[in-house]
Amino acid sequence: MTLVLPLLIPLLAAGIMLAAWGRARAHPWLNLAASGAQVGAALLVLATVADGRILTLQLGSWPAPYGISLVADRLTGLMLSAFAIAAFLGSLHLVVDDEDVPARLGFYALYQTTVLGVSGAVLTGDLFNLFVWFEVVLISSFVILGLGRGRAAREGTIKYFVLNLASSAVFLASIGLLYGSLGTLNYAEISRRLAEAGGDPLHQAIGLLLLTVFGIKAAVFPLFSWLPASYPTLPASVVAVFSALLTKLGIYAMIRLTTLLFAAQPQALQTALVVFGSITMITGVLGALAQSDAKRLLSFHIVSQVGYIVVGVGLASPLALAGAMLHLLHNVLAKSGLLLLTRQFELRGGSSDLGRLGGLLVSAPALAAVFLVLALGLAGVPPLSGFVSKYVLVLSAVERDSWWVAAAMLGVSVLTLMSMLKIWNEAFAKAPPAPPPPAPARTWHPVRLAPATALAVLVVLMGVFGQPIVALTRAGAEQLLRPEVYRAAVLGENF
Amino acid sequence: MELALALFVGALVGGGFYMMLRRNVVKMLIGLVLLSNGANLLIFLAARPVRGRSAIVPQGQTAPEPPYADPLAQALILTAIVIGFGVLAFAIALVYRTEVETGSDDIDDYVEGERP
Numbered sequence: 001m002t003l004v005l006p007l008l009i010p011l012l013a014a015g016i017m018l019a020a021w022g023r024a025r026a027h028p029w030l031n032l033a034a035s036g037a038q039v040g041a042a043l044l045v046l047a048t049v050a051d052g053r054i055l056t057l058q059l060g061s062w063p064a065p066y067g068i069s070l071v072a073d074r075l076t077g078l079m080l081s082a083f084a085i086a087a088f089l090g091s092l093h094l095v096v097d098d099e100d101v102p103a104r105l106g107f108y109a110l111y112q113t114t115v116l117g118v119s120g121a122v123l124t125g126d127l128f129n130l131f132v133w134f135e136v137v138l139i140s141s142f143v144i145l146g147l148g149r150g151r152a153a154r155e156g157t158i159k160y161f162v163l164n165l166a167s168s169a170v171f172l173a174s175i176g177l178l179y180g181s182l183g184t185l186n187y188a189e190i191s192r193r194l195a196e197a198g199g200d201p202l203h204q205a206i207g208l209l210l211l212t213v214f215g216i217k218a219a220v221f222p223l224f225s226w227l228p229a230s231y232p233t234l235p236a237s238v239v240a241v242f243s244a245l246l247t248k249l250g251i252y253a254m255i256r257l258t259t260l261l262f263a264a265q266p267q268a269l270q271t272a273l274v275v276f277g278s279i280t281m282i283t284g285v286l287g288a289l290a291q292s293d294a295k296r297l298l299s300f301h302i303v304s305q306v307g308y309i310v311v312g313v314g315l316a317s318p319l320a321l322a323g324a325m326l327h328l329l330h331n332v333l334a335k336s337g338l339l340l341l342t343r344q345f346e347l348r349g350g351s352s353d354l355g356r357l358g359g360l361l362v363s364a365p366a367l368a369a370v371f372l373v374l375a376l377g378l379a380g381v382p383p384l385s386g387f388v389s390k391y392v393l394v395l396s397a398v399e400r401d402s403w404w405v406a407a408a409m410l411g412v413s414v415l416t417l418m419s420m421l422k423i424w425n426e427a428f429a430k431a432p433p434a435p436p437p438p439a440p441a442r443t444w445h446p447v448r449l450a451p452a453t454a455l456a457v458l459v460v461l462m463g464v465f466g467q468p469i470v471a472l473t474r475a476g477a478e479q480l481l482r483p484e485v486y487r488a489a490v491l492g493e494n495f
Numbered sequence: 496m497e498l499a500l501a502l503f504v505g506a507l508v509g510g511g512f513y514m515m516l517r518r519n520v521v522k523m524l525i526g527l528v529l530l531s532n533g534a535n536l537l538i539f540l541a542a543r544p545v546r547g548r549s550a551i552v553p554q555g556q557t558a559p560e561p562p563y564a565d566p567l568a569q570a571l572i573l574t575a576i577v578i579g580f581g582v583l584a585f586a587i588a589l590v591y592r593t594e595v596e597t598g599s600d601d602i603d604d605y606v607e608g609e610r611p
Contacts (some may be wrong), residue, residue, distance in 0.1 A: 146588075146589050158602070163529055169531050173508075175538070176537045179538070180543065180568075181541070280581065363593075395558070
């Protein structure tokens with residue numbers, strides 16, 4: 001039951017919202033309640049698996065590997081919790097500031113189906129089921145993007161749509177080839193058969209195809225252009241939640257690919273991950289530095305931070321995987337917070353274009369304080385959460401004698417700080433441009449800052465009191481690097 | 496038969512990718528259709544199609560006699576067809592709305608508001 005709860009809650013919530021289609025004013029509250037319940041369900045899963053147990057559930061009582069299994073280990077628990085917290089704070093933001101989202105067109109139901117899709121994807125133990133959950137997330141995000149205001153939203157949706165659809169077709173093809181070669185779709189069984197099959201080049205090719213697919217979903221170089229093209233057209237709360245959910249799902253799939261499915265022969269995949277992850281880090285932050293719109297700048301940052309996590313997955317030592325998971329958690333908190341703040345830019349200054357903002361340090365000191373905490377957290381300044389995760393990642397690179405990678409990580413950190421300074425200088429420190437921007441339609445209300453403040457507090461807490469989280473991620477990494485434990489849990493000892 | 500199917504899948508996927516790279520959005524949609532059909536057919540091909548022997552258990556026995564057509568692959572393809580059909584319906588509506596709002600069906604004209 002523990003495993004099914006994170007799936008039932010968003011599904012029921014979406015169903016109720018569709019049934020109560022006309023009562024659009026109740027939707028944000030229903031969304032908040034469902035997201036809160038989801039946090040509870042996710043933390044329940046995390047608490048159950050924190051001691052190393054692997055929970056399994058065979059759907060329909062078909063024994064593995066013939067049926068679809070739901071499996072939860074520490075990574076699943078961590079990701080479920082991160083997703084649920086991000087979705088909850090996003091729904092909180094939508095309650096205090098609804099940003100004119102089209103509630104009458106089912107926006108909140110789509111919000112819940114997105115949460116459903118990401119929860120299902122991290123809980124499943126079957127490759128085709130993963131494809132289905134990915135499609136659920138994809139279609140929900142397509143429609144949310146497409147419902148946006150103005151032609152920019154439509155144009156952004158087409159770009160998001162084309163690349164992601166190509167990736168779905170390639171995913172399908174890879175699943176077909178893998179099934180034809182191995183005869184199974186269950187992770188544990190694929191892992192076992194690939195270990196027995198040795199280094200067959202066909203399997204390596206399929207692995208690289210799957211890596212490409214997940215790379216597109218995670219916005220890895222060179223296939224990340226969909227992200228800065230589409231995210232800035234979204235309202236701030238939606239882009240905050242998307243940044244926490246969609247790309248991290250691609251990273252989760254990469255982790256499973258290299259540590260579980262191809263655990264026997266992961267070297268080619270890992271090399272590709274380190275190389276492309278490093279390039280992603282660098283191109284992402286360089287792209288960010290070139291932007292003059294706050295949302296677009298932060299969107300490029302998402303790409304850069306994804307690069308960090310991908311390099312951690314590619315280095316694949318226990319420390320590197322722990323660092324990847326820590327950085328993922330840190331990003332869910334810090335990046336979502338920063339993106340929620342761009343809404344305040346729009347409310348206070350009229351737009352998120354940095355050229356038209358100014359003087360917010362004087363006119364909105366609380367906003368400046370929250371932004372400072374989140375921006376320094378993102379850049380990796382101690383004692384905030386970014387420092388903890390980046391320290392672990394750089395240490396893992398040095399431990400593996402990957403000096404170039406470590407240097408790239410540190411260099412990109414400096415550039416990240418520079419781009420945060422750019423936002424600070426443009427939006428907060430400089431005087432407001434003349435003529436003054438048009439008065440915003442909604443008046444300022446301090447409670448609108450609450451969700452971002454909550455995230456800033458979490459960033460500080462994760463940095464200062466991060467030891468238990470670091471311990472949990474290290475335990476999670478150790479568990480990931482022993483796929484035989486997973487196989488035994490799913491298939492039973494006698495397989 | 497399998498060689499012909501494989502070449503056909505290659506043609507579909509190749510044509511699909513080529514069409515998706517066109518400037519006209521409708522051609523891009525056609526490319527999408529070709530690509531998803533190619534991927535579906537690839538699943539069919541990879542699961543070793545068997546001519547004329549469906550996976551039905553004969554009277555009085557407990558399992559179909561091998562070789563038989565793989566029903567799981569057919570289930571996968573059906574699911575993928577349905578997902579693809581839903582996405583395509585959305586895509587057509589999206590392309591129509593975009594063309595109405597921007598007045599152009601050329602992807603190079605879609606710049607998310609960043610006009611120089």
